[in-house]
Amino acid sequence: MIKVGDRLPAGKLQEFIEVEGDGCSLGPNTFDVESLVAGRRIAIFGLPGAFTPTCSAKHVPGYVEKFDELRRAGVDEIWCVSVNDAFVMGAWGREQRTAGKVRMMADGSADFAKATGLTLDLSARGLGLRSNRYSMLVVDGVVKALNVEGPGQFEVSDAGTLLSQAKQILS
Template sequence: MIEAGQAIPSVAVKLVTGEGINDATSDEALGAGRVVVFAVPGAFTPTCNVNHLPGFVANTGKLRAAGVDRIVCASVNDHHVMKAWAEASGALGEIDFLADGDAALANALGLAKDMPGMGTRFRRSAMIIESGVVQVAFIEDAPGVNASGAPAILMALEAARV
């Protein structure tokens, strides 16, 4: 499992931004500046859609004020689904979406989880990354959004400023 001090691995992904959909590698997408990436088991799934993503959408301004250059939501979904979710949530253009359709990144990070009926998915998590190196990782150990939600990330960013 990815830990603080480790570099983001390089695997092929699709990056969905306000400018469109592009082929990228994970280290390109997450490697410049200060990035907050949060990973969810699935786009449009109940907890992800109602509790996880909305917290980041609501706190985009606060995260940017805390020095975050890019906010990225990752999921083991294809880029069409990720784009539709970005549009439906009102996050397109504010948050970038990383489509890890074959779970290559989830596996490379050690965050893959087999979910009955859904296949391999990301474990619910979040990371603060600086210049491609993980500064801190927040991995949920129980159902729900606690350690990996926007409020927890904001607290960690604030504590790092002290």
Template sequence: MTIQVGDHLPDVELQIMGEKGPELVRTADLFGGKKVVLFAVPGAFTPTCSAAHLPGFVVHVDKIRDKGVDSIICTSVNDAFVMDAWGKSQNADEIIMLADGLGDFASALGLTQDRTANKMGIRSQRYAMIINDGTVELLNIDSKGLDTTSAETLLAAL
């Protein structure tokens, strides 16, 4: 079942890149007591994700934070090394690049998609959320394109 507005995020262990390598983090720690914009992409370094989705958040990070957002988090079913390299290549220093290497978070949210026909395996759907103290306040899912999950759309909703 897909997570809904009003639901509390599941507590899942994921990874971010730390100074000494991948570090484990819990979603409860990332989202608890904070207002967070979370967006997910099907894959790091993929065309739409690299050309438009992540760059939009990089460009608008200050405007989003000015709306009272504590953190902006990008997640994908990729490992911490890939997410870190992608973030660096996109100058996403102000965005937490959250690795969901096994797809546990996407699965727990009910937001996976099967890309095995394209040799990509099980991936996250493209979605964006506004989360307040671990509770989903806004959930937008895009099956194609960036109509409802762009930085501009989230900025307007804040």
């Protein structure tokens, strides 16, 4: 499993783009993780699935709510990463009102989750291989803080915890 001090693995994530511009077409666009994090401070949180109870009621809304504070602390972008397709992540982002605050990044085949070692096998619940619930602060591609939840937990990957860490690390 990835740990503090490690570089994020190379890979691709997809994002559903609502408005064409800056070289991005409407619909799913594929982005290179290494390019997106180069020289940037990114708050990333991963979760098991779009439209699931804890993810929809607590995890995503917390990051939307703390957007301004995270930016003031020095975070350039916030990403939500889930093992869903870009269409689902786009629809969930619309419902959660994440536009301009949280990038809803799709890891459709769980390649990013596998590469980081942050997978969660929910096959017994009919969900297959998913992302574990976590948060991390990444500076220029290097993990500076990592908070991984235990199975069924939501105690350390919330926006408030990562905000506290960002204030310490980025100031």
